[in-house]
Amino acid sequence: MKTEIINIGDELLIGQVINTNATWMAMEMDGSGFPVQRVTILADNREEILRALSEGETRSDIVLITGGLGPTKDDITKESLCHHFHTKLKFDQASFDNVARIFGERGFPVTELNRKQAEIPEGSVALLNKYGTAPGMWFERTSASASGVRVIISLPGVPYEMKNLLRTEVIPRLIQKFRPLPTVHRTILTQGIGESFLSDMIEEWEKHLPSPLHLAYLPQPGIVRLRLSGSGPDKDHLQKLIEKETEKLYHLIPEYIFGEGEETLEQIVGKLLAEKKCTLSTAESCTGGYISHLITRIPGSSAYYKGSLIAYSNDIKIAELGVSEKVLADHGAVSEAVVTEMAMGARKRFGTEYAIATSGIAGPDGGTPEKPVGTTWIAIATPAGNHAFHYLMGDDRERNIRKTALQSLNLLRKAVNNGE
């Protein structure tokens, strides 16, 4: 079974918008048993769209199209679909009711232009778009392929409208139609280890994964997600296999796993602090507020986060965090002694159970032979005491900041989990 994606929109071809839709759709489809063979990005150009539709139908069983469904004259996907399927637009009452509901909620009357959004090509089935006025459209044709059917689906390009339609309307119908072997997957989140080192550590485990399981590495800056998937006739059996292999993985690399699924490290840490009714403050030097930003991105973080002292200069470390002048002079700002005093200072100053402190040389300047760029100290102050950790990050400033922030959050997570 072959699947391809066609993303339509001028904005995608002049660098106006990064095409994140394709990435998300490919991941979602792949995880549901419909691996994607090809993505095509086109301008809002009738000739190009028609050509891509014809090519797509000769190659694939499933063609997913996004974009070009807006009410303005630039948006010509619907008209092109009519031409391709030799059909014309018809009024769809359910789609119109949806448009009317959305305009009603916003207190606007429905214009003629928006009324047109409720028209769909005859022969297609409308897919209800709860979050927008352009319905999705489902086309079917008989095909000479094994499944005997070919499906062409047109979705709006607005990411959250497309995502909701793909998950709630499209994928369930595709599963019913094509009955791919059930697919089970589980994503394990790791932090603090690069892809190649991780791959070395789990090489033997990966090599002996029982059929039909396989592993995908999904790296993000500072994070590697491990996705374990398998397809087969017996879903229960697959789930048990994945359960067993995940357990082994937890034994292999316990210190690097911080969660599963789609959660972020800052969400997990936030939940943990909220559950334990504990509070947190930070004292950031090299991370310059990035830890604080990650924490406060989470709605409701004011329940557990009290604040931070960003101490970018030594004077501030002394005056505001109570770091002693002598310790600073003896050890330098990037040292175990100073980062520990910073964490203790924040904990006391903000009156919190926990505090994180960072001090490092993020680069590109400021390195010395003894303390090269990338040298980083992190301290965690807890009700039970203080812990300091030393790292050599790398020579890229942005990556150093991000890696240090994530490392700090993971160290805190472990401390809170251990009841320290």
Added chain:
Amino acid sequence: MKTEIINIGDELLIGQVINTNATWMAMEMDGSGFPVQRVTILADNREEILRALSEGETRSDIVLITGGLGPTKDDITKESLCHHFHTKLKFDQASFDNVARIFGERGFPVTELNRKQAEIPEGSVALLNKYGTAPGMWFERTSASASGVRVIISLPGVPYEMKNLLRTEVIPRLIQKFRPLPTVHRTILTQGIGESFLSDMIEEWEKHLPSPLHLAYLPQPGIVRLRLSGSGPDKDHLQKLIEKETEKLYHLIPEYIFGEGEETLEQIVGKLLAEKKCTLSTAESCTGGYISHLITRIPGSSAYYKGSLIAYSNDIKIAELGVSEKVLADHGAVSEAVVTEMAMGARKRFGTEYAIATSGIAGPDGGTPEKPVGTTWIAIATPAGNHAFHYLMGDDRERNIRKTALQSLNLLRKAVNNGE
């Protein structure tokens, strides 16, 4: 003249990596007079690659390929190119010297696998990849099109290697080969106004842009870039036209323009502070450290940035920033009075010339009828006095944080520029 891009890599089709290469390449090519009609993303699959190469040659004058040039057996682009062009690999001395240099610098011997990276298909020209071991490759064929020639170019998928090769090797050769009309463009950066309001404000100006100039909106969260471009035989004339129209734009929306080209707002503010030898501190509530993060992302920011007090709780605003309890009780944390006291407190505490303070309801909770989600106060404390500004942002937490941070930086920029 038609251009298309083919990005090859399994990782692009399972959601492992967002295909930012296509966005960047399309923008760069479009800006150089080679608008891109199509992008195709494929797996490392020989049959699919060969099909896409054939299709690409029938459609386009220029086919740009990225990916699949690594030394491992997954990387089959080079072999597929040989098959497509009915040729075989030959050893390229200059490419090998480059591989040897890179390995030498890292202190590693060149392995057999890496030696193979210096082989390119006979009939192609190697393009020197200064930053990596895989050379770019340039193929030419005669064509029935107006230009009489068709060019197929293969580049590595690693973004900074690809970018350098495209800018320094590929585009200059394409310009020489196809002699597109000279293209001039200029990008004006705006902040503090959404795309649709901006478009209303400059509608008349845009409508009367002299031929052949045209405008593209390139929005990013909190920022709208306006790219003015034109192609024509007389480059000097174009440059004068763009100069004149840009001047008009500066008169139309002076308060929203903060810079030009590829600079960020935090870079511009940083440069300005460094030039004037002034220092900055911040007191952040709703932005939670994001302003501090933006500033400290810039290398060398410690020269002008002293630090921040992230005051997420009212206690901290009182104890650390000297906000009076009575003012807090009378006006609430999200108020002109409190945000002004916060900025004054930071300025005094950190001993800086300037200070920024923010206080707002980022959402999704915490709104009231009088102060709905999105209500935001920003204060700028300067040697000349204090200024407070009120905004109603929106209901998306992440966007509110980003918009408030950028708005703050732009307000500071104006204050410093005005010598306040």
